[in-house]
Amino acid sequence: MIDVINLEKHFGDNKVLNGINVTIEKGDIMVVIGPSGSGKSTFLRCLNCMEDPTGGQIIFHGVDIADMKVDINVHRRNMGMVFQHFNLFNNKTVIENIMLAPVHLQCKDLKKAKRHNRIIKFTNLFRGKDKKKAPVEITTTKAEIVKNARIKAEELLQRIGLLDKADVYPSTLSGGQKQRVAIVRSLAMNPEVILFDEPTSALDPEMVGEVLDLMKALANEGMTMIIVTHEMGFAREVANKVLFIDDGQILECAPPEEFFGNPKNPRLKEFLSKVL
Amino acid sequence: MKRMSKVLVLLLAMSLIMGCFVSCKKEDTDEFTVGFDAEFPPYGYKDDNGEYVGFDLSLAEEVCKRNGWTLKKQPIDWDSKDMELKSGTIDCIWNGFTINGRESLYTWSKAYVDNSQVVIVKDNSGIETLQDLKGKVVIVQTDSSALAAFTGDGATDENKALCKEFKELQQVADYNSAFMSLEAGIADAVCMDMGVANYQLEQRGNGFKMLKERVATEQYGIGFKRGNTELRDKVQETLDEMLKDGTFAKIAADWGLSDSVCLGKEGTDSAYLNDVTTKNDSEPFIDKFLDVVGKLSEGMVASLSIFVLTLVFSLPLGLVICAIRMSKLKAVQWVAKIYISIMRGTPLMLQLLMVFFGPYYLFDIALSSEYRFYAVIIAFSLNYAAYFAEIYRAGIEGIPVGQYEAANVLGYSRMQRYWKILFPQMVKRVIPPVTNEVITLVKDTSLAFAIAYTEMFTLAKQVAAAKASILPLFIAGVFYYVFNFVVALVMERVEKKFQYYR
Ligand SMILES: Nc1ncnc2c1ncn2[C@@H]1O[C@H](COP(=O)(O)OP(=O)(O)OP(=O)(O)O)[C@@H](O)[C@H]1O
Ligand SMILES: [Mg+2]
Numbered sequence: 001m002i003d004v005i006n007l008e009k010h011f012g013d014n015k016v017l018n019g020i021n022v023t024i025e026k027g028d029i030m031v032v033i034g035p036s037g038s039g040k041s042t043f044l045r046c047l048n049c050m051e052d053p054t055g056g057q058i059i060f061h062g063v064d065i066a067d068m069k070v071d072i073n074v075h076r077r078n079m080g081m082v083f084q085h086f087n088l089f090n091n092k093t094v095i096e097n098i099m100l101a102p103v104h105l106q107c108k109d110l111k112k113a114k115r116h117n118r119i120i121k122f123t124n125l126f127r128g129k130d131k132k133k134a135p136v137e138i139t140t141t142k143a144e145i146v147k148n149a150r151i152k153a154e155e156l157l158q159r160i161g162l163l164d165k166a167d168v169y170p171s172t173l174s175g176g177q178k179q180r181v182a183i184v185r186s187l188a189m190n191p192e193v194i195l196f197d198e199p200t201s202a203l204d205p206e207m208v209g210e211v212l213d214l215m216k217a218l219a220n221e222g223m224t225m226i227i228v229t230h231e232m233g234f235a236r237e238v239a240n241k242v243l244f245i246d247d248g249q250i251l252e253c254a255p256p257e258e259f260f261g262n263p264k265n266p267r268l269k270e271f272l273s274k275v276l
Numbered sequence: 277m278k279r280m281s282k283v284l285v286l287l288l289a290m291s292l293i294m295g296c297f298v299s300c301k302k303e304d305t306d307e308f309t310v311g312f313d314a315e316f317p318p319y320g321y322k323d324d325n326g327e328y329v330g331f332d333l334s335l336a337e338e339v340c341k342r343n344g345w346t347l348k349k350q351p352i353d354w355d356s357k358d359m360e361l362k363s364g365t366i367d368c369i370w371n372g373f374t375i376n377g378r379e380s381l382y383t384w385s386k387a388y389v390d391n392s393q394v395v396i397v398k399d400n401s402g403i404e405t406l407q408d409l410k411g412k413v414v415i416v417q418t419d420s421s422a423l424a425a426f427t428g429d430g431a432t433d434e435n436k437a438l439c440k441e442f443k444e445l446q447q448v449a450d451y452n453s454a455f456m457s458l459e460a461g462i463a464d465a466v467c468m469d470m471g472v473a474n475y476q477l478e479q480r481g482n483g484f485k486m487l488k489e490r491v492a493t494e495q496y497g498i499g500f501k502r503g504n505t506e507l508r509d510k511v512q513e514t515l516d517e518m519l520k521d522g523t524f525a526k527i528a529a530d531w532g533l534s535d536s537v538c539l540g541k542e543g544t545d546s547a548y549l550n551d552v553t554t555k556n557d558s559e560p561f562i563d564k565f566l567d568v569v570g571k572l573s574e575g576m577v578a579s580l581s582i583f584v585l586t587l588v589f590s591l592p593l594g595l596v597i598c599a600i601r602m603s604k605l606k607a608v609q610w611v612a613k614i615y616i617s618i619m620r621g622t623p624l625m626l627q628l629l630m631v632f633f634g635p636y637y638l639f640d641i642a643l644s645s646e647y648r649f650y651a652v653i654i655a656f657s658l659n660y661a662a663y664f665a666e667i668y669r670a671g672i673e674g675i676p677v678g679q680y681e682a683a684n685v686l687g688y689s690r691m692q693r694y695w696k697i698l699f700p701q702m703v704k705r706v707i708p709p710v711t712n713e714v715i716t717l718v719k720d721t722s723l724a725f726a727i728a729y730t731e732m733f734t735l736a737k738q739v740a741a742a743k744a745s746i747l748p749l750f751i752a753g754v755f756y757y758v759f760n761f762v763v764a765l766v767m768e769r770v771e772k773k774f775q776y777y778r
Binding site for chain 1: 676678679681682683684685686687688689692696697700701704776777778
């Protein structure tokens with residue numbers, strides 16, 4: 001689904017990524033680990049062009065999205081992202097946080113269709129009787145879009161057991177609750193892949209479990225996920241691929257049994273001996 | 277130990293404050309303080325070397341020399357002259373000070389200059405007689421004898437009738453802005469004392485002329501605090517002496533006023549002899565109060581409209597400037613940076629003058645009298661927009677980057693990101709600093725006096741001068757306080773409204 005070819009990223013003279021090559025298949029649960037400052041976040045942020053890569057290609061559904069000419073917004077909708085610090089919109093209620101983006105997107109499509117029909121109607125004035133074009137069919141209204149988005153948002157909140165928090169503002173939630181809302185917020189866009197950047201690092205230990213459980217559930221449903229984390233237990237249990245990045249390069253890429261049971265790269269061995 | 281040092285500090289502070297009071301108090305009776313308007317040549321003004329000079333000051337110097345006093349030249353704000361005199365911060369007003377109409381307000385010396393009120397117009401204005409002034413804008417100095425000649429209690433019926441037919445009788449603080457207005461076409465005529473007029477014409481050269489007709493005749497004297505005949509007599513004695521030995525005539529000649537002086541001539545001592553009558557001041561307080569409030573109401577409306585209109589324009593304009601300031605293009609950014617630094621780096625008063633007179637002096641555009649109000653609003657809006665822009669920018673930059681990034685990954689467009697997420701959060705953040713700015717604006721409205729726009733404070737000063745009372749100023753103070761109190765209350769409400777999230 002995603003082919004990363006020779007990805008490079010420099011910040012001035014600082015070469016953070018030096019030729020990353022990796023392929024992500026549909027349904028993959030890929031965990032990325034590595035020492036601090038090794039470029040894990042940068043890698044993840046390059047995947048959805050939050051940082052513009054300085055070299056290489058990212059082929060997503062056959063399109064090189066690292067190319068500055070493509071409309072990145074179109075592809076971003078298919079790539080959800082979950083942040084370490086949740087980044088819920090402070091000025092919106094929980095349910096608005098979830099609904100806003102899908103409603104906006106569908107309303108934009110609706111507007112486009114309407115505009116398209118107006119143009120057809122106008123140009124039809126100049127066409128012969130039998131040559132008139134049919135307008136595209138519009139089956140929905142704005143009110144309906146909002147209604148459906150609300151139903152879906154409520155379902156999602158129900159799923160994480162936070163339906164009663166639908167109309168409160170994020171500042172009143174606990175860290176674990178915030179992160180679960182953030183995860184379903186990206187789910188509401190129906191993405192094909194979700195990127196997680198250390199989703200549990202800012203949480204108190206007793207809240208880490210509830211977030212990991214939700215992620216496990218998503219994994220079991222077949223969601224494609226790329227996860228930067230320090231939770232080795234989670235990686236071993238859920239991942240089907242584990243990457244080790246250091247100095248901006250992939251030093252090891254293996255299934256978890258092999259990765260943790262029989263690491264080959266000496267730097268990885270040293271890293272594992274420190275963290276395990 | 278700690279206690280000791282606290283007590284010591286307290287004592288030190290107290291003695292410092294006491295010391296201030298003592299040194300401020302006038303104990304040195306050998307000092308003679310002359311109050312004068314520093315912009316009233318040739319009687320008293322600042323010369324090219326930055327020294328206060330003038331005919332009256334030369335006379336005062338000579339008087340002091342002969343009495344062994346040290347002369348203190350105290351430039352005063354003309355509107356506050358009575359308060360200065362009553363409070364004893366000055367000993368006399370000696371500054372081409374007209375006796376006529378003020379006979380009972382001061383203890384007077386004998387008249388020493390005979391001056392008349394004349395009208396100056398532009399050479400090519402086509403105005404030849406006083407009757408030609410009908411429908412024109414005429415300028416006089418605040419509380420000047422020219423003003424009294426048109427509207428004072430002693431004004432002739434003729435002048436009163438003429439004044440009613442003016443398009444506007446405008447009061448300015450000093451003759452420089454009067455002439456600038458005349459030059460710029462904002463006004464058609466300036467009415468002033470003949471001596472001043474002669475001097476101004478000499479200084480400003482061609483382009484102006486004096487009408488032959490006189491508005492009024494008048495005499496100058498030295499005004500002392502009512503009842504202070506002791507000091508007055510001493511000064512008068514010395515002046516008489518100077519007249520006898522020819523020093524007076526010589527000083528008059530030095531200042532080109534030989535034609536105007538009248539000391540010792542007949543009919544110059546009526547006010548001088550008249551200092552026994554006391555003014556009865558028995559108007560009930562409540563009447564006085566209502567009268568003053570009525571007079572000030574126009575100024576209140578003026579201040580309020582400056583305030584409201586400035587906010588209406590500057591709040592959104594600040595947003596535009598902020599957007600330019602935060603543009604991705606460095607060159608565009610600099611435009612806003614320079615704008616903001618100029619607006620914040622120069623006095624608002626100067627900006628007011630630039631906006632008001634700039635169009636004429638820079639581009640030769642004739643200005644109308646109505647432009648005065650527009651200029652106030654334009655200058656205030658431009659100035660406050662710069663401050664608001666910086667406040668907005670700080671507000672936007674204070675929003676965590678995570679909020680942008682989350683909006684980006686959810687596929688928000690630029691506009692959506694701005695209006696749905698950033699703008700509302702920015703508004704919440706900037707309310708406290710904006711409140712500060714708004715409260716400053718309430719007080720800053722008084723700066724409109726710089727271009728002679730009569731808002732609350734200017735009007736209060738004028739009324740205070742005309743009534744020789746501090747009451748109007750006190751009422752003005754209450755007005756500003758209540759105004760700000762309401763503003764603070766409203767802003768608090770707004771802030772509460774935004775408390776729904778954190
Ligand atoms: N916007 C930026 N500008 C300049 N340098 C950056 C920027 N973002 C990251 N870097 C640099 O890139 C390097 C890698 O950063 P990155 O955040 O990808 O590391 P990381 O592996 O995620 O570390 P951590 O585990 O601490 O999150 C660091 O040296 C960092 O200083
Ligand atoms: Mg990171």
